Amino acid sequence: MSSREGRLKVLIIGAGGMIGSKLARRIASDGVLAGQAVSRLDLVDIGLPSVPPGAEGLARALALDLSDEGVAERLVGDRPDVIFHLAAVVSGAAEADFELGYRVNLDATRALFEAIRRAHMAEGYCPRLVFTSSLAVYGAPLPELIPDDHIRAPHTSYGVQKAITELLLDDYTRRGFLDGIGLRLPTIVIRPGRPNAAASGFFSGILREPLAGQRSVLPVDETTRHWLASPRSAVGFLVHAAGLDGKRVGPRRTLTMPGVDCTVADQIAALGRRAGPEAVALIDRVPDPKIATIIGGWPRAFAPEAARCLGFTAETTVDELIDAYLEDDAPPA
Amino acid sequence: MSSREGRLKVLIIGAGGMIGSKLARRIASDGVLAGQAVSRLDLVDIGLPSVPPGAEGLARALALDLSDEGVAERLVGDRPDVIFHLAAVVSGAAEADFELGYRVNLDATRALFEAIRRAHMAEGYCPRLVFTSSLAVYGAPLPELIPDDHIRAPHTSYGVQKAITELLLDDYTRRGFLDGIGLRLPTIVIRPGRPNAAASGFFSGILREPLAGQRSVLPVDETTRHWLASPRSAVGFLVHAAGLDGKRVGPRRTLTMPGVDCTVADQIAALGRRAGPEAVALIDRVPDPKIATIIGGWPRAFAPEAARCLGFTAETTVDELIDAYLEDDAPPA
Numbered sequence: 144m145s146s147r148e149g150r151l152k153v154l155i156i157g158a159g160g161m162i163g164s165k166l167a168r169r170i171a172s173d174g175v176l177a178g179q180a181v182s183r184l185d186l187v188d189i190g191l192p193s194v195p196p197g198a199e200g201l202a203r204a205l206a207l208d209l210s211d212e213g214v215a216e217r218l219v220g221d222r223p224d225v226i227f228h229l230a231a232v233v234s235g236a237a238e239a240d241f242e243l244g245y246r247v248n249l250d251a252t253r254a255l256f257e258a259i260r261r262a263h264m265a266e267g268y269c270p271r272l273v274f275t276s277s278l279a280v281y282g283a284p285l286p287e288l289i290p291d292d293h294i295r296a297p298h299t300s301y302g303v304q305k306a307i308t309e310l311l312l313d314d315y316t317r318r319g320f321l322d323g324i325g326l327r328l329p330t331i332v333i334r335p336g337r338p339n340a341a342a343s344g345f346f347s348g349i350l351r352e353p354l355a356g357q358r359s360v361l362p363v364d365e366t367t368r369h370w371l372a373s374p375r376s377a378v379g380f381l382v383h384a385a386g387l388d389g390k391r392v393g394p395r396r397t398l399t400m401p402g403v404d405c406t407v408a409d410q411i412a413a414l415g416r417r418a419g420p421e422a423v424a425l426i427d428r429v430p431d432p433k434i435a436t437i438i439g440g441w442p443r444a445f446a447p448e449a450a451r452c453l454g455f456t457a458e459t460t461v462d463e464l465i466d467a468y469l470e471d472d473a474p475p476a
Numbered sequence: 477m478s479s480r481e482g483r484l485k486v487l488i489i490g491a492g493g494m495i496g497s498k499l500a501r502r503i504a505s506d507g508v509l510a511g512q513a514v515s516r517l518d519l520v521d522i523g524l525p526s527v528p529p530g531a532e533g534l535a536r537a538l539a540l541d542l543s544d545e546g547v548a549e550r551l552v553g554d555r556p557d558v559i560f561h562l563a564a565v566v567s568g569a570a571e572a573d574f575e576l577g578y579r580v581n582l583d584a585t586r587a588l589f590e591a592i593r594r595a596h597m598a599e600g601y602c603p604r605l606v607f608t609s610s611l612a613v614y615g616a617p618l619p620e621l622i623p624d625d626h627i628r629a630p631h632t633s634y635g636v637q638k639a640i641t642e643l644l645l646d647d648y649t650r651r652g653f654l655d656g657i658g659l660r661l662p663t664i665v666i667r668p669g670r671p672n673a674a675a676s677g678f679f680s681g682i683l684r685e686p687l688a689g690q691r692s693v694l695p696v697d698e699t700t701r702h703w704l705a706s707p708r709s710a711v712g713f714l715v716h717a718a719g720l721d722g723k724r725v726g727p728r729r730t731l732t733m734p735g736v737d738c739t740v741a742d743q744i745a746a747l748g749r750r751a752g753p754e755a756v757a758l759i760d761r762v763p764d765p766k767i768a769t770i771i772g773g774w775p776r777a778f779a780p781e782a783a784r785c786l787g788f789t790a791e792t793t794v795d796e797l798i799d800a801y802l803e804d805d806a807p808p809a
Contacts, residue, residue: 241593241651260574282727294625296646296728303647307640313629314636318574394615395629 150182151175153385154218156209156255157229159188161334162275164195165378166227171198176225177271177386187218188230210251215258222262225271225385228255234279235341237301248304256311260320272312273384274325276397278370280306281442289445291399298440309397316389316396324384325397329372329457332410332464335472342437346371349407350414350465353422354473362431365408368443372402373467376457383455391453399447401457403464413461417469483515484508486718487556489542489588490563492521494667495608497528498711499560504531509558510604510719520551521563543584548591555595558604558718561588567612568674570634581637589644593653605645606717607658609730611703613639614775622778624732631773642730649722649729657717658730662705662790665743665797668805675770679704682740683747683798686755687806695764698741701776705735706800709790716788724786732780734790736797746794750802 153176157163167186170176172195184202186192191206207214209230218226230247237244252274262268279302280295295306312323334347338359345362346369352359372380380400392398415423447455458464486509490496500519503509505528517535519525524539540547542563551559563580570577585607595601612635613628628639645656667680671692678695679702685692705713713733725731748756780788791797 292627292629294627295643296625297643298650298727300647300651303643306643310628310630310636310639310643314633317631318633394631 151177151179151225152183152185152221152223153181153225153227154185154187154221154223155227155229156187156218157227157231158186158204159190159192160229161336162328162331162374162377162381163188163227163229164192165374166229166381167192167198167202168195169378169382171195171202173382176382179224183221183223185218185221185223208251209255210246215251215254216261219255219258219262219268222268223270225273226255226259227381227385228252228272228274231275232301233341234277234299234301237304238299241300244300244304248301249307252308253311256315256321260315263320269319269322271385271389272321272323273381274308274312274323274397275381276309276325276327277302277305278327278329278399278442280309280327283440285442287443289399289442291395291447291449312396313394317394322389323396324387324389324392326380326384327397327399328377328380329370329400329402331374331377332371333468333472334374335468342434345434346407346410349426350410350461351468353414353425354418354465354469356425358425358427360427360429361407362429362434363407363438364430364435365406365411367407367435367438368405369438370402370404370442370445371461371464372400372457373464373471375467375471376400376402380455380457387453393449395449398450398453398455399445400450401447401455402445403458403461404444405461410461413465416462417465484510484512484558485516485518485554485556486514486558486560487518487520487551487554488560488562489520489551490561491519491537492523492525493562494669495661495664495707495710495714496521496560496562497525498707499562499714500525500531500535501528502711502715504528504535506715509715512557516554516556518551518554518556541584542588543579548584548587549594552588552591552595552601555601556603558606559588559592560714560718561585561605561607564608565634566674567610567632567634570637571632574633577633577637581634582640585641586644589648589654593648596653602652602655604718604722605654605656606714607641607645607656607730608714609642609658609660610635610638611660611662611732611775613642613660616773618775620776622732622775624728624780624782645729646727650727655722656729657720657722657725659713659717660730660732661710661713662703662733662735664707664710665704666801666805667707668801675767678767679740679743682759683743683794684801686747686758687751687798687802689758691758691760693760693762694740695762695767696740696771697763697768698739698744700740700768700771701738702771703735703737703775703778704794704797705733705790706797706804708800708804709733709735713788713790720786726782728782731783731786731788732778733783734780734788735778736791736794737777738794743794746798749795750798
């Protein structure tokens, strides 16, 4: 990583999403990243992302589609020192539209890598690139506890696109074209905002809605086990990755992030501790075999040793996930 | 697989290589593949491949580069029932020329898959596609015996390109666009012909040259362990893959092929049994630390259970590898 006068240019691609906008606010608020003062914060998304309040002098918002011709070159043209690449077509959409998923999740990402490589060949440019991968790179059969070296054999086009990008990230890093770190994020709980249609939506919903005094549907069994982290932790992973010494990471550049290993029963118990039995009573058990089947094929728990050795940290209890939500995101009562 | 009147159209891409040309001769000689009469055999390579003697009525040779615009569409336009895709830039060349490796090993292969997908969308076309992958998808640290579900984490651009193609093969097969089978071939021993510059060349050379009364250099320690199969077995794997019931394969479509698990000392002992101590005396031990380092990072032995369950077979001793060479390829004494 190099920067004139120790001042850092930062680019966030996918800055309009839930995590991207929180990351922008965090960086604007900190004013530093990877131990250096931030001199420029470019926020890019398909729709114009919002600039964090008070960061108008530092941040610039751009509405651009990375999969459009020439966009990768333009973004790399400013020679950002740190690039966060969070933009993606989500799992369900990539499964519904094969061409869209490959165009955005694979081709646009490769266009970014190639633009960086050409700048490297021309003038030795080599940015830190932080990429968000996914637990969807893992497909059944899966062990109960997934180690860092488990085979990446996805069961969805989205997972394949993420696994391919992980391989490219390793190769471009090994070649010295960029300095990549990939992060497999846990399922984010509690997501702020309104219920959504994602199969994983209930993991947030069964906490978020009762905390607001509203009813929420639980479509799966209480023994369902999954791997969770707060939005705050996700932002923390990204910030930590920006400052990591790449030499410590080794050749496998994508890391499974730590998370809370818990069951739905654990979630409900924590809700009871924080908000009482009346909150728990707002959960309606309405089994949905379709959702249960989808979730049943997902990874349950991980042993993310590499990430822990590199200093990535997350919550360890559902109580902490609830507290993070109440402090950061919950609407005023 | 569908074919008018039970007659099969077969396409070999990479038909000019050592394995491709042997495969063409085998199919022309058998006249059947996957239990059906072969009505057409198209042989494609960058340079014009030779038509097997006597197969002039069946086979057609074409000099085409799959990475050129429109070539994939043209080849798929004939709706071959079975496609063997063997064409690749080899490991050393893909490492020396980054752009060439990705263009040929990834982009050209993806162009083929996409041409097939478009024909599938238009009219339900779904050929059996047999793809040759590589043990280079595995990178250190490696266990002594590598199971079928070991992580694909390559240390070369060639290995990354092959691992990405394996992921695409799974996804295009899962989607029903094609019916893919990938094969990770062992190191081929004894390769016919003259010594070459490949780091693995000595595995063949220390047998082939002494069998012809010529000296040969052994650059590594005799304890070096590796995974070998004859050219005849490699062709057998490809023919067997063409006729496999895809439903039996499961979602992970690329299989490590069986091979001979042996050390260099085992090779030398077999040479002594077949050709006497005077042949063994023709091996010059000239340690080459550079080659030893390259080979030291390679996989050594495998537990290819999936392939064995599906009926793939290979030699089990070096003696058989030597016999196959003497019967198929050795020049007249």
